[in-house]
Amino acid sequence: MNIKSLLLGSAAALVAVSGAKAADAVVVAEPEPMEYVRVCDVYGTGFFYMPGTETCLKVSGYVRVDIRGGDFFAKASNDSFVDEDNDIHIKDTYNNRARFQLRVDARSETELGTLRSYAAINFNYQANDGATFVENADGRFVRDGIYDNDDGLGIEHAYIELGGFRIGKTDSYFSTFTDYSSGVLNDGIVPYGPFATLQIAYTYTGANGFSAGIALEQGDEDEGFDGAGITEDYAPYVVGGVSLTQGWGKIGVVAGWDTWQEQVAVKGRLDVNITETASVFVMGAWDSGGDREESPTDNGSNWYAPWQGDWAIWGGTAIKFNEKATFNAEVGYDDWENFSVAANIAYELVPGFTITPEVVYADNFDLDDSDAWGVNVRFQRNF
Structure with a gap:
């Protein structure tokens, strides 16, 4: 009996020791502390700190x-065709575009001020004028516009800022310093300035609403007229402006010097806040490019003056009806009697999704029938 009890006790002890050793062999790793994304509210909504850094990043677009x-x-869009009698006819059809724009904005604070990098990239699917030449009944080759849809990729903005300095690709300082013309979809039918360019700029912003800036620009050949649009001999185009912003509105003036054509363009703008929900603006511009009556082919040689003639004028308004609907309108007129009107109502159906129907009218502009009408409906989802 004693022997049996001894054997059973020994077996139980061995089982207990074996179980303890087996338990000791299982090692459970300690969970690593999780680093949550922190909101960065220094630069406005949508920014967050990149993990492990003090850089604030915002990814947005539409x-x-x-x-x-x-x-x-x-x-x-030159969507036309030529018949057997060599007469040009405009095709009665619609024109469309789908775009995805991606924006990336990264900012951080340094001893020299805010360091920022910004990029906006457009992915487009739109109608293009695939112009070609066809042989008519007389054996002559004449232009035939073909309506087609193509995919496209373009960099709208890509620049670096430090303090008040900026370098990179963006829209011309001549067009942006006095602000884009209005909230209509087809702004600048009478054009008010150039856009895409490489730029080095500095902007001073005072505490009292005063701003001043200067920019050196390369221009862009695609936006040039009569062979103008791109610098040569290493001499950059020069733009400078001053503005004052107060509670009643804003007033500003900007001047651009085309070093290739040795011409200057000047533009001034006045914005007035009528009420908290309604504002109006008037903008005028002048070009030193010579006497148009004596030299009509000289039109547009100044890169900073794409309007026709020596001068142009624009006006417009923005009226916020309620939290969802805003009315926008713009009128343009230039020295060569080109006249345009565009008006829309931007309606935010739900937060982040806006539908904007717009009506456009243009007169002159070397159009076949002197005037033309159009309707544009935009659907846009911002994020």
């Missing part, structure tokens, strides 16, 4: 669909 119809858009 998806947009434009549906456009009418003779204005057909003529503006």
Whole structure:
């Protein structure tokens, strides 16, 4: 009996020791502390700290669909064909575009001020004028516009800022310092300045609403007229401006010097806040490019003056009806009697999704029938 009890006790002890050793062999790793994304509210909504850094990042953009119809858009896109009698006809069809824009904005504070890098990239699917030449009944080759849709990729902005300095690709200082013309979709039918360019700029912003700036620009050959648009001999284009912003509105003036053509363009703008929900603006511009009556082919040689003639004027308004609907309008007129009107109502159907129907009218502009109408409906989802 004693022997049996001894054997059972020994076996139980061995089992207990074996179990203890087996338990000791299992090692459970300690969970690593999780680093949550922190909100960065220094630069506004949407920014967050990149993990492990003091850099604030914002990723945003929009998806947009434009549906456009009418003779204005057909003529503006050269969507035409030539018949057997060599007469040009405008196609009665619609013109469309779908765009995805991606924006990336990274900022951090340094001893020299805010360091910022910004990029906006457009992915487009839109109608293009695939112009070609066809042989008519007389054996002559004449132009035939073909309506087609193509994919495209473009960099709208890509620049670096430190303090008040900026370097990179963006829109011309001549167009942005006095602000884009208005909130209509087809702004600048009478053009008010150039856009895409490489730029080195400095802007001083005072505490009392005063701002001043200067920029050196390369220009862009695609936006040039009569062979102008790009610098040569290493001499950059020069732009400078001053402005004052107060509670009643804003006033500003900007001047651009085309070093290739040795011409200057000057533009001034006045914005007035009528009420908290309504504002108006008037803008005028002048070009030193010579006497148009004596030399009409000289029109547009100044890169900073794409309007026709020596001068141009614009006006417009923005009226916020309620939290969802805003009315925008713009009128343009230049020295060569080109006249344009665009008006829309931007309606935010739900937060982040806006539908904007717009009506456009243009007169002169070397159009076949002197004037043209068009309708543009935009669907845009911002994020």
